Amino acid sequence: MNLTDIKPERAPRSSSLRRQREQKIGFGLLTLAAIVTVTPIILVVVYVVIQGLPAISWEFVSAMPRDGMTAGGIFPAVVGTFWLTLGTAAVAVPIGTAAAIYLSEYAPDNAWTRTIRIAIINLAGIPSVVYGLFGLGLFVLFLNLGTSLIAGSLTLSIMTLPVIISTAEEAMRSVPNSYRVVSISLGATRWQTIKRIVLPQALPGILTGVILGLERAAGETAPILFTVAAFFLPRLPQSIFDSSMALPYHLFVISTQVPGMPVTIQYGTALVLLTFVLVMNLIAASIRSRARARRLW
Amino acid sequence: MVKDRQMILGNMPEETTSADKPLHVDNPVISIENLSVVYSDGKESLIDITLEIPANRICVLFGPAGGGKSTLLRTLNRLNDLADVDKLAGHVWFDGMDLLDPEIDTISLRRRIGIVFARPVVLPMTIRQNLTYGLEIEGVHKRAVLDEAVERSLESAALWDEVKDRLDDSAAALSGGQQQRLCLARVLALEPEVILLDEPTSGLDPISTGKVEESLQQLKKSYSIILVPHSVQQAARTADLAAFFLEGRLVESAFGKALFTKPRLDQTRDYVEGRFG
Numbered sequence: 001m002n003l004t005d006i007k008p009e010r011a012p013r014s015s016s017l018r019r020q021r022e023q024k025i026g027f028g029l030l031t032l033a034a035i036v037t038v039t040p041i042i043l044v045v046v047y048v049v050i051q052g053l054p055a056i057s058w059e060f061v062s063a064m065p066r067d068g069m070t071a072g073g074i075f076p077a078v079v080g081t082f083w084l085t086l087g088t089a090a091v092a093v094p095i096g097t098a099a100a101i102y103l104s105e106y107a108p109d110n111a112w113t114r115t116i117r118i119a120i121i122n123l124a125g126i127p128s129v130v131y132g133l134f135g136l137g138l139f140v141l142f143l144n145l146g147t148s149l150i151a152g153s154l155t156l157s158i159m160t161l162p163v164i165i166s167t168a169e170e171a172m173r174s175v176p177n178s179y180r181v182v183s184i185s186l187g188a189t190r191w192q193t194i195k196r197i198v199l200p201q202a203l204p205g206i207l208t209g210v211i212l213g214l215e216r217a218a219g220e221t222a223p224i225l226f227t228v229a230a231f232f233l234p235r236l237p238q239s240i241f242d243s244s245m246a247l248p249y250h251l252f253v254i255s256t257q258v259p260g261m262p263v264t265i266q267y268g269t270a271l272v273l274l275t276f277v278l279v280m281n282l283i284a285a286s287i288r289s290r291a292r293a294r295r296l297w
Numbered sequence: 298m299v300k301d302r303q304m305i306l307g308n309m310p311e312e313t314t315s316a317d318k319p320l321h322v323d324n325p326v327i328s329i330e331n332l333s334v335v336y337s338d339g340k341e342s343l344i345d346i347t348l349e350i351p352a353n354r355i356c357v358l359f360g361p362a363g364g365g366k367s368t369l370l371r372t373l374n375r376l377n378d379l380a381d382v383d384k385l386a387g388h389v390w391f392d393g394m395d396l397l398d399p400e401i402d403t404i405s406l407r408r409r410i411g412i413v414f415a416r417p418v419v420l421p422m423t424i425r426q427n428l429t430y431g432l433e434i435e436g437v438h439k440r441a442v443l444d445e446a447v448e449r450s451l452e453s454a455a456l457w458d459e460v461k462d463r464l465d466d467s468a469a470a471l472s473g474g475q476q477q478r479l480c481l482a483r484v485l486a487l488e489p490e491v492i493l494l495d496e497p498t499s500g501l502d503p504i505s506t507g508k509v510e511e512s513l514q515q516l517k518k519s520y521s522i523i524l525v526p527h528s529v530q531q532a533a534r535t536a537d538l539a540a541f542f543l544e545g546r547l548v549e550s551a552f553g554k555a556l557f558t559k560p561r562l563d564q565t566r567d568y569v570e571g572r573f574g
Contacts, residue, residue: 176418178414178416178418179418179420179421181376181379181414181418182414182418182420182480183420183430184376184379184407185374185376185407185411185412185414186407186408186411186430186431186434186483186484186487187404187405187407187408187431187434187435187487188404188430188431188434189404189434192434196430196434197420197421200421201421
């Protein structure tokens, strides 16, 4: 609904003109704020597209890098980021959803659960490089997984969990409680109620959180820096214990570490990463809007 | 046996009894003995209720809001387990078990004592799925059995003719009155022994209300019904046994319409005649 569509129902009184002027000024300021917010996003996208588009070709995304990465493609980095995202999903989605079910449906409201919630909120605020260091200490060195896809996925999972848990819990909490009472009153157990009523209703919200979390994981550089990423590795990972190239780290490397790097390749890589993330975002948005249209409450 | 009971009930003298002298019911389906319930927020509670619920009758619990009627219903099928109950005392006997016993199987109990709430809450699924939900969670998956339950329960709730051609449509598309009858049918699909109705017609128009009341008269042939009515008029229209609740106490109870024509206590008369509440 547009604010300007609202018209006074009765004839304007003396103060009405002043109030309308106030409304116009207020509306103008709000529009300005919106424009200021959106402009940088549009500029970033447009700039990356203009700079990177010439590099994009089928060969660019499907070939190995050549000549010290100054030519050829970025295929291993694309594959690496794909596997990392998938690995993160495999770990973070089941654990995150289960934790959210516990917090929303089972946990009593006491000091213990409040502590868990505060911890989750704080985890979401930890800088990603700290996760990277933690992953290096725990997964790479202590658990002796080496710099590998699995160490990277686990590190990214820990970083993603808070986002997934809090959105999933929120989605489940917004399912009306009356559904639960009715289900229980018909002889369902708590778990049957969760499985048949709460989860299906909360699914779009949960999926949105999952995709937003994974999209952050896909784009992060710091957590994979110490745990998985290879500077230059012109072959595909053969198992989850292999290290791999990944798009964000590759972008960092070719932008800062390689002299004489063609700018189009840098921006081409950025464009591929941006597209990857934007597509995930679009999927999340479409799930959300489709669910909203279907929702009965 | 059943005939005997009906004869006895039919000839029951129309006398009223207060809480200190409990009304005697032959072969009650539920016997409530000195039941006290206190919620931890101290909001609504029940104090020392003794009441016998007759089988195959409509037992009406009425009185002003906050009197403990809903608390009693929620105690009977253990929905109070979901609430914060501070104190629970007394006994509620049903088929040889004490419903207050924390060890009883509440899952099967809730199948045998069904409840319909004031606000119709249809589950976010189709009409058919709403009706088969209770059976399916119990492991009944045979299509024929489920179809039979759907038709039978909708017939009993006087809804079959209105929805038989759109069983696979969303239940949320039904009108308020239809939704409430669907909620009733959903309970009937489980073939319970006792049906608890908590102001089932409070949100309905007079025509829908009439339909629900009409189905109740049919249903009491096969089920024992405990009804919290939404008005004194409805209480008087439907009661085979009426119990007047005030501030957590059972003030007075009587068979038939006696409580509405010649109440024994002033409090009851004042409420029935509309002086308060």
